[in-house]
Amino acid sequence: MRTTYRRPAGRGYKQDTAKPSLTGVRMTVCVALLCCVVLLRVFFPGAAEAMRATVLPLIEEDMDYRGAIAAIGETITGDTPILEALGEIAIRAFGVLPAEEDVEAAGVSEEPEITPTPSPSPLVNHPPIEEVFPVPALFLLSPPESEEPEAVAAFLAHQEAFAAYAVPVNAAVCYLPLDLDFAVPTAGPVSSPFGFRRHPILGNVGFHFGTDIAANTGEPIYAVLDGRVVSAREGLGFGKYVLLYHGDGIYTRYAHASVLYVRTGDTVARGQMIARVGATGTATGPHLHFELRVDGMYRNAEFYLEFYS
Amino acid sequence: MGIGPYERGVWLRFGRVSITGGFVLMAALVFLFDSGGLVPLIVFVALVHELGHFAAIRVFGGRVLRLHLGLVGLRIDYEGRRVGYGGEIVIALMGPIFNLGLAYGASLFGRHVGSEGAFFLAGVSLGAAVFNLLPIYQLDGGRALYCFMAWTVDADWAARVICVLSCVLIFAMLAAGVVLFLWSGWNFTLLTAAVWLLISYCKSEGSAVRCVVREF
Numbered sequence: 001m002r003t004t005y006r007r008p009a010g011r012g013y014k015q016d017t018a019k020p021s022l023t024g025v026r027m028t029v030c031v032a033l034l035c036c037v038v039l040l041r042v043f044f045p046g047a048a049e050a051m052r053a054t055v056l057p058l059i060e061e062d063m064d065y066r067g068a069i070a071a072i073g074e075t076i077t078g079d080t081p082i083l084e085a086l087g088e089i090a091i092r093a094f095g096v097l098p099a100e101e102d103v104e105a106a107g108v109s110e111e112p113e114i115t116p117t118p119s120p121s122p123l124v125n126h127p128p129i130e131e132v133f134p135v136p137a138l139f140l141l142s143p144p145e146s147e148e149p150e151a152v153a154a155f156l157a158h159q160e161a162f163a164a165y166a167v168p169v170n171a172a173v174c175y176l177p178l179d180l181d182f183a184v185p186t187a188g189p190v191s192s193p194f195g196f197r198r199h200p201i202l203g204n205v206g207f208h209f210g211t212d213i214a215a216n217t218g219e220p221i222y223a224v225l226d227g228r229v230v231s232a233r234e235g236l237g238f239g240k241y242v243l244l245y246h247g248d249g250i251y252t253r254y255a256h257a258s259v260l261y262v263r264t265g266d267t268v269a270r271g272q273m274i275a276r277v278g279a280t281g282t283a284t285g286p287h288l289h290f291e292l293r294v295d296g297m298y299r300n301a302e303f304y305l306e307f308y309s
Numbered sequence: 310m311g312i313g314p315y316e317r318g319v320w321l322r323f324g325r326v327s328i329t330g331g332f333v334l335m336a337a338l339v340f341l342f343d344s345g346g347l348v349p350l351i352v353f354v355a356l357v358h359e360l361g362h363f364a365a366i367r368v369f370g371g372r373v374l375r376l377h378l379g380l381v382g383l384r385i386d387y388e389g390r391r392v393g394y395g396g397e398i399v400i401a402l403m404g405p406i407f408n409l410g411l412a413y414g415a416s417l418f419g420r421h422v423g424s425e426g427a428f429f430l431a432g433v434s435l436g437a438a439v440f441n442l443l444p445i446y447q448l449d450g451g452r453a454l455y456c457f458m459a460w461t462v463d464a465d466w467a468a469r470v471i472c473v474l475s476c477v478l479i480f481a482m483l484a485a486g487v488v489l490f491l492w493s494g495w496n497f498t499l500l501t502a503a504v505w506l507l508i509s510y511c512k513s514e515g516s517a518v519r520c521v522v523r524e525f
Binding site for chain 2: 026027029030031033034036037038040041048051069070071072073074076077078
């Protein structure tokens with residue numbers, strides 16, 4: 001017996017009810033829209049480009065989707081278990097990057113017990129970025145180890161206490177030479193550094209993707225390099241923040257501001273005031289949460305910037 | 310080529326391929342906003358996915374009746390009098406399996422030549438495989454699960470279970486999408502995926518491959 005496949009019962013499986021005339025109208029509208037788009041792209045490429053430039057940053061601004069997806073593709077044949085990799089794609093593609101603003105601006109985070117060991121830490125042996133992603137030649141001026149700032153050794157020694165924890169795939173703890181002259185984003189001491197840290201209240205270990213700088217509300221925040229404002233708005237976690245793109249895959253973020261002085265699409269110069277320190281979003285006190293991202297990897301800004309101590 | 314409504318929403322028909330207004334609309338949007346060559350890559354991943362289905366259909370002696378390009382994806386209807394539930398499960402899973410194969414191959418290639426583009430292709434292909442394996446009726450995973458339950462228990466029971474499972478998953482994704490949207494400030498990736506699934510569910514369309522003629 002030949003039987004036609006039965007659709008499952010349920011609201012979603014109603015039989016065809018659309019009127020032919022309605023279908024025709026719908027299709028005509030859709031084809032007309034397609035024609036408009038084709039005409040727009042062919043005859044007014046500038047307008048189409050402007051439209052893309054407006055809409056695409058809204059989708060892409062916060063997440064380096066391409067880098068995230070490529071990192072996942074890379075882990076397929078890597079040593080990371082695939083399920084862990086899928087967790088990472090969720091974290092990265094869906095932008096679940098906890099701001100981790102749990103440290104009071106002036107407070108000092110509880111330092112974990114450091115037990116330095118002579119054996120090399122896995123953190124020290126973290127693969128350099130050029131093994132993970134091909135990077136522009138600018139960054140490939142592989143320096144001798146001796147050229148590393150002192151902060152690098154101190155940071156790696158501090159992070160050894162967390163050697164048992166896996167570094168997030170979108171963050172790198174090793175030093176990458178950047179031949180760039182960064183301005184100081186705001187005057188103030190580092191209240192919570194980049195990297196692994198123990199939550200001052202909950203006691204659990206988490207990774208801090210940026211550097212917190214303690215400063216009073218209203219202190220100016222400056223752009224560290226020339227760049228373009230990818231986004232200047234308010235989010236729940238970061239509060240009022242500015243995300244700048246400086247070219248060559250370098251992004252910087254300035255979060256928890258009280259006032260923003262720039263708008264999406266603006267061009268900013270190194271040292272230009274872009275916002276003022278505040279405590280918006282998930283923050284327990286006024287401070288600047290500063291992030292540096294290079295080619296999709298969050299990096300320790302403390303290696304490159306002179307923060308007040 | 311035929312023009313005119315022969316089923317809901319379908320307006321254009323080239324032989325066995327039918328196209329809806331929604332697909333045209335989607336094509337227009339994609340054409341307008343594609344800037345980084347992402348679309349050709351996704352089309353390639355989709356082609357490999359469908360190739361998996363087609364190959365399995367051929368192996369099991371089925372015949373493709375219709376290729377439906379709608380707003381919510383590409384659907385293959387095939388005649389499978391000799392296929393059976395077991396074959397249908399394999400046919401449904403072969404698309405994601407081909408994607409997994411492509412992902413692994415591209416990742417190996419990327420590792421060999423050090424190409425980020427190949428890693429990206431691998432990531433997209435892996436994502437496509439995982440998404441299509443979700444146990445939602447309109448996707449390959451749901452289709453396979455439905456066939457498995459219909460085969461081992463009962464078709465009506467399977468239909469009810471998969472209906473409830475789809476609804477629960479879609480609404481959970483919607484809720485998570487809204488939370489993420491609010492929490493992150495603007496990120497609507499998950500919300501878009503959930504709305505997409507909801508539309509595909511309500512329209513009873515999707516990316517699944519289905520056997521529409523079966524002999525019991």
